[in-house]
Amino acid sequence: MNDLGAIYVIVLRELKKFVREKSRLVSSIARPLIWLFMVGGGLSRLVTARSGIAYTQFIFPGILGMTILFSAMFSSISIIWDKEFGFLKEILVAPVRRSSIIIGKALSGTAVSSIQAAIILLVAPAIGLHIGPARFALTLAICMMVSFSISSFGLLLASFYESYESFSVIMNFIIMPMFFLSGAMYPVRMLPPALKAASVLNPLTYGVDALKNSVFALQAGPMGPDFPLGTDIAVIISCSAVLVFAATAASGRKG
Amino acid sequence: MAAIIKVEGLTKKFSDRLVAVDNISFDVEQESIFGFLGPNGAGKTTTINILCTLMAPTSGRAVVDGHDCQKAPRMVRKSIGIVFQDTTLDKDLTAYENLAFHGYIYGIRGSEARNRADEALRFVGLHDRKNDLVKRFSGGMKRRLEVARGLMHRPKVLFLDEPTLGLDPQSRANLWEAITRLPKEHGVTVFMTTHYLEEAEVCDRLAVIDHGRIIAGGAPAELKAAIGGDVICLKTADNAKAAAELKQAGIDARATEDGLQITAAKPESVMPAIIKTLADKVLSIRVETPTLNDVFLKLTGREIRPEEAKNADSIKEEVRAWRRKR
Numbered sequence: 001m002n003d004l005g006a007i008y009v010i011v012l013r014e015l016k017k018f019v020r021e022k023s024r025l026v027s028s029i030a031r032p033l034i035w036l037f038m039v040g041g042g043l044s045r046l047v048t049a050r051s052g053i054a055y056t057q058f059i060f061p062g063i064l065g066m067t068i069l070f071s072a073m074f075s076s077i078s079i080i081w082d083k084e085f086g087f088l089k090e091i092l093v094a095p096v097r098r099s100s101i102i103i104g105k106a107l108s109g110t111a112v113s114s115i116q117a118a119i120i121l122l123v124a125p126a127i128g129l130h131i132g133p134a135r136f137a138l139t140l141a142i143c144m145m146v147s148f149s150i151s152s153f154g155l156l157l158a159s160f161y162e163s164y165e166s167f168s169v170i171m172n173f174i175i176m177p178m179f180f181l182s183g184a185m186y187p188v189r190m191l192p193p194a195l196k197a198a199s200v201l202n203p204l205t206y207g208v209d210a211l212k213n214s215v216f217a218l219q220a221g222p223m224g225p226d227f228p229l230g231t232d233i234a235v236i237i238s239c240s241a242v243l244v245f246a247a248t249a250a251s252g253r254k255g
Numbered sequence: 256m257a258a259i260i261k262v263e264g265l266t267k268k269f270s271d272r273l274v275a276v277d278n279i280s281f282d283v284e285q286e287s288i289f290g291f292l293g294p295n296g297a298g299k300t301t302t303i304n305i306l307c308t309l310m311a312p313t314s315g316r317a318v319v320d321g322h323d324c325q326k327a328p329r330m331v332r333k334s335i336g337i338v339f340q341d342t343t344l345d346k347d348l349t350a351y352e353n354l355a356f357h358g359y360i361y362g363i364r365g366s367e368a369r370n371r372a373d374e375a376l377r378f379v380g381l382h383d384r385k386n387d388l389v390k391r392f393s394g395g396m397k398r399r400l401e402v403a404r405g406l407m408h409r410p411k412v413l414f415l416d417e418p419t420l421g422l423d424p425q426s427r428a429n430l431w432e433a434i435t436r437l438p439k440e441h442g443v444t445v446f447m448t449t450h451y452l453e454e455a456e457v458c459d460r461l462a463v464i465d466h467g468r469i470i471a472g473g474a475p476a477e478l479k480a481a482i483g484g485d486v487i488c489l490k491t492a493d494n495a496k497a498a499a500e501l502k503q504a505g506i507d508a509r510a511t512e513d514g515l516q517i518t519a520a521k522p523e524s525v526m527p528a529i530i531k532t533l534a535d536k537v538l539s540i541r542v543e544t545p546t547l548n549d550v551f552l553k554l555t556g557r558e559i560r561p562e563e564a565k566n567a568d569s570i571k572e573e574v575r576a577w578r579r580k581r
Contacts, residue, residue, distance in 0.1 A: 002362030009359035017347050086343035090404075093307050094360040095332040 003100040010091070010104030011111055014075060018112050025116075028074075032067045032120050036060065036127065053216065053223050056127045061211035062184025064143060065204060067120050068113045069182075072147045073175055075109035076154025080164050099248045102155055106244060109151025110144055117143040124215075131215060139214045145236050146207035152243035153203070159250035182208045188226045206235040258282035259412060259444050260289075260306065265315035267301050267467075275301040277467035278315070283412075283446060283460075286438040290458030290475075291448040294551075295417075298467040299448035300340060303416050306446070307337050320411045333361075336405030336443075340416040342397050346390040350381060350400050353389060354407055361408035375403035379433050395426020402433060406441065413437065415447040419454060431457065452550060463554060470554050476520065482545055482553040484520035489529065490538040491515070497533055504532040514539075 018025065036056065040063070044055035082088040091101055118140060124131055131139065157170055181195060182204040191199060199205050210232035212225040225232075260283035267276040276298040283289040291299045304310040306317055308328035317324040320334035344353050351372055358368035376382040379399035389397065398418060405413050418434065419427045435457050437443040447458070455461050456475050463471040463478070471478060479485070489508070491497040494515055501508045501517070506528060508515040519525040522542045530537060 002360065005362055005364065006360045009356050013345065013348065013352075013356055016352070017345075020347065085346075086339060086341045087345050088343075089309070089337075089339055090343040090357070091360060092309060093332055093335070093337055094357075095329045095362075096360050097329075 002095070003097055006091075006094065006096040006100050007104040007107065010101065011108045014108035014112055018115075028067070028071050028116050029119055031070065032063045032116075033123065035066060036063045036120075036123070040127075054128065057129050058223050059185055060124065060127060060129055061215045062182065062208050064117050064120055064139075064211050064215075065146065065182055065184050065208040066179055067116050068143060068147050068207070069150055069175060069179055069204060071113035071116050072109040072150035073154045073170070075112050076105060076151045077158050077167060077170060079105055079155060079158045080161050080167070083158075084163055098251055102152075102244060102248045102251060105155055106148055106151040106247075109154060110147040113147040113151070114140070114144045117147070129215065135214055139211060142207070142210045142214055142233070142236075145233070145240070146204075146210070149203060149207070149236055149240040149243060152240055152247055155247040156243055156250055159247060178202055178204050181205070183212075183226060184208050187223055190222070203235065203239045206232040206239075210236065257285050259285045259320055260446065261316075261318040262302075262306075263316045265302070265305065265317055266313045267298075267305060267310065268313045274467050276305070276312070279464070279467070279469050280315075281462050281469065281472065283444060285444055286442055287459040288435070288438060288445040288447065288457060290455045290461045291446070291464055292450065292452070292455045292461050292550075293448075293464035294450055297464045299464060300416055301467075302464075303337070303414050303446070303448065306331075307335055307414055308332055333408075334411045335414060336408065336410035336412070337414045338398070338401045338405050338416065338418055340420060342401065344389045344397055344401060344404075347388065349386050349388055350376065350392070351385040353400065354404055357404045357407055363408060371407050371409075375407045376400075378406070379403040380429065393426070395422045395429065398422060398426070398430055399433065402430065406437075406443070409441070410443065412444045412446055415445060417448055417450070419449070419451070453544065463550065465551075465555055471550075478550060479545060480520045482550055483518040485518070485522045485545065486543045487517040487519055487522050487525065487529065488541050488543060489515040489517065490540075491533060491536045492538065493536070497536060500532055501529065504528060506532070 036059065040056040040059045047055045079088065082091075121131070121136065121139060121143075157174065161170075177198075181199045181202050183199060184204075188196060188199045188205060188209075206227065209225050209227050210229055213229040213232060216224060260281075262282070263280050265276055265279050266274070268274050279298075279302070291302065293299055301310065305312050306319060306324060308324050308331050311325060319331045322330035322334065324331050345356070348356065354372040354375060355368060358364065358372065363371060372385075373382065376385050379402055381396060381400055381403065384392070384396070389400065392400065402413075402415075402418070405415075415434065419430055422430065431454070434445060434447070437445055447454075449455055455478075458475060461472065461475055461478055462469045471481065473481075488511075489497070490513065494510055498508045498510060498515055501515075506517060506525065508517045517525065517529070526540065526542075529540070
């Protein structure tokens with residue numbers, strides 16, 4: 001049927017709106033840069049560089065993860081806007097499978113946040129990180145995978161909410177803890193046991209870790225990645241599959 | 256003609272106490288305009304939601320264009336177009352982009368999609384605004400755009416849920432002009448809900464719904480006849496004498512405080528006789544059409560619940576405004 005067309009046009013709509021809303025683009029690029037240069041720059045005076053990585057460089061993969069986390073979540077949660085302002089009904093009464101709508105939405109989030117991650121990735125030389133073409137491509141591919149799983153997670157969350165008022169709840173109780181417990185700002189292995197346990201259960205941890213694996217040439221050391229790249233990618237892919245399936249099931253016909 | 260919508264014993268219970276639709280049955284003939292008349296909260300929108308497969312009924316059966324709404328929802332969705340009560344346009348896209356999006360999800364692409372979008376926009380008189388963002392449109396223009404969108408994939412049935420709610424008289428007239436051309440020009444069956452009797456006038460058949468039950472049905476003329484038709488209000492220099500003269504001519508008039516009243520199913524054919532009988536003694540004459548309230552009063556013994564005439568959209572906006580103030 002026309003499910004592929006539907007997926008394509010759902011993504012196209014998101015990209016059009018993304019390009020049109022200049023303020024959204026600017027603020028979504030500004031947030032990671034503020035963290036990278038202001039928070040990272042400040043803390044680098046406090047944290048001594050170990051294993052040859054400056055703190056600003058250490059948090060770079062985490063900042064990529066943050067860019068993806070925020071933009072993919074925003075993009076997916078925008079489905080609550082569509083619900084509240086009715087546009088979702090236009091899609092729901094079309095002869096299109098629910099799963100296609102979910103996949104279309106997840107790919108929308110993937111596209112938008114991968115573009116933003118790519119822009120941040122271009123900033124790397126400014127903090128002294130020189131990533132070769134091969135690593136750049138690998139990093140971008142990982143960004144896409146992480147974007148897809150976070151978007152799917154956002155869609156699953158969005159299926160439980162009817163109005164946009166719930167957004168601050170998601171922001172404070174899900175997005176912020178996910179970010180801080182992802183190993184973005186500090187190595188997971190150095191965390192106290194309780195926080196470490198939470199980090200290990202956080203899917204974003206593996207995304208950030210995969211990015212650490214691909215951005216840094218060095219593999220070991222206290223500031224290096226916590227898990228092997230293979231483990232990271234396996235976790236990201238299985239999480240994506242489970243989340244997309246759950247989001248489809250949760251968005252099924254109600255009433 | 257054959258029935259394109261068949262509804263048998265349809266019931267929707269949200270809880271034991273809240274029965275939105277209570278065992279209703281009706282048929283809608285192909286290429287006709289069918290009106291669902293009743294106050295808000297009567298079960299009109301619930302019925303539409305079931306017919307367009309957004310909601311499952313508690314019991315009963317609904318068939319649209321030969322497909323069961325429960326068993327073959329995707330086939331039903333291909334046959335229908337819908338204009339919901341609240342706008343379902345993307346305000347950040349242009350009119351044309353909204354239609355292009357619609358085309359894609361219904362499998363219409365390329366030049367075919369462009370032609371149909373242009374045709375649909377011309378049909379509702381919005382072609383010159385096709386590249387404007389929808390957020391700059393008035394309420395009436397948004398509604399017309401939604402009608403255009405609902406027609407773009409050439410549905411067999413177009414559902415319109417309170418299509419003129421919140422529109423000014425000019426926009427309302429424009430929209431009606433477009434809707435009434437649908438069955439003949441496009442072979443589309445129109446299923447609409449309204450709580451305005453004057454709008455129900457253009458329907459070929461009507462069903463009056465209240466508290467989830469159909470309490471009357473038939474052509475508008477039949478319904479109006481059931482409450483005696485229109486009322487002709489007449490003023491003359493000598494009302495008692497005029498009444499007597501009318502009675503001789505076979506016209507039954509009753510005296511009121513400020514004149515005479517004559518009930519007639521077709522006032523336009525009674526008026527010449529009145530003028531002829533009374534000649535220049537007539538000071539003023541006017542026709543009052545029964546309102547839905549009159550029909551309702553007659554059918555249920557009570558007035559339409561007034562608080563429900565409110566637009567859901569405006570309630571939402573009020574809530575937001577209230578939140579902003581705090």
